Amino acid sequence: MPLQTAGFTCLCRACAAKGIAHGIGVDHLAHLFLPKITRGFINVPFLRRLVWNRVGPPGSADFVTARTIVIDQAFMEAVDDRLPQIALLGAGYDTRAFRFKTGATKIYELDLAKTQLRKRRLMEHAGIEVPENLKFTSIDFTRDPLKEKLEEIGFDCDRPALFIWEGVTPYLPPEAIESSLKSIASCAAPGSRLVFDYMHTDVLEGRARGFGAREMMKRLSHSDSPVTFHFSLEPEAAEPFIERHGFRVLKHFGEAELNEVLRLASVTMGDRVSVWMNILLAEVPETKTTD
Ligand SMILES: C[S@@+](CC[C@H](N)C(=O)[O-])C[C@H]1O[C@@H](n2cnc3c(N)ncnc32)[C@H](O)[C@@H]1O
Secondary structure: OOOHHHHHHHHHHHHHHOOOOOOOOEOHHHHHOOHHHHHHHOHHHHHHHHHHHOOOOOOOHHHHHHHHHHHHHHHHHHHHHOOOEEEEEEOOOHHHHHHOOOOOEEEEHHHHHHHHHHHHHHHHHOOOOOOOOOEEOOOOOOOOHHHHHHHHHHOOOOOEEEEEEOOOHHOOOHHHHHHHHHHHHOOOOOOOEEEEEEEEHHHOOOOOOOOHHHHHHHHHHHHOOOOOOOOOOOHHHHHHHHHHHHHHEEEEEEEHHHHHHHHHHHHOOOOOOOOEEEEEOOOOOOOOOOO
């Protein structure tokens, strides 16, 4: 299942990247993780559009595209601001360490061993070298201590970092979210940033109304649904939730903000996001206030 969810993200990114120059939000490496037949399929414009519209509930591929842009921007800002480290939590097939010039910033990728092994094998097969400033380790957020895992590969909890938790929180039980956030907070020196997305509780509870929500809820209610979601937040509760962990919210991206991100980026695929996920960008203020 984790491989499938990471594959869905890649498929959306590979479709969005077709025909566009490299840059923010454009993942020209995403296709590497797709089966050969899928790569051929999405090379054909009308088939690509078909995949885009059918790959998930309406607006879900568009959401992935907007999220990629927002988090690419957070990543590049961290590099430009010379944050010494970036931790990709549940990195999946994230290619930012390969797509962007990261200067002196060190990158740490953590994920389930199975996902990470497949990614590394496919990158190697494609002849793509691992940059010297990139380190990997496996983790299961439901079991393993995040702080120790980070420190084992050289992450320095006394220096500021950007933590990226993209497309992961819905799959984790609330206890794993709590323990991971405590670990992140304990490793987040003042000046650190955290960006993550979360699912809206009304979708999980089957009472949501926005664009794409009904179709999403229908999929979730099928007993043979390949995906199970566990964690969600009400958008009104999300900011106090993260503030309790010592972060100050910098930006909260909901439907309007994400649609604006797509409009400004003028990507050829993606114009309206589904209304069931938001993104939060937060920082650790100079004076820390963890609970
Ligand atoms: C939808 S993918 C997102 C991947 C990546 N962050 C991206 O945006 O491309 C979800 C990721 O969460 C990881 N994941 C799911 N459950 C996990 C767990 N218990 N511990 C660590 N990683 C987990 C999966 O392996 C997968 O890479």
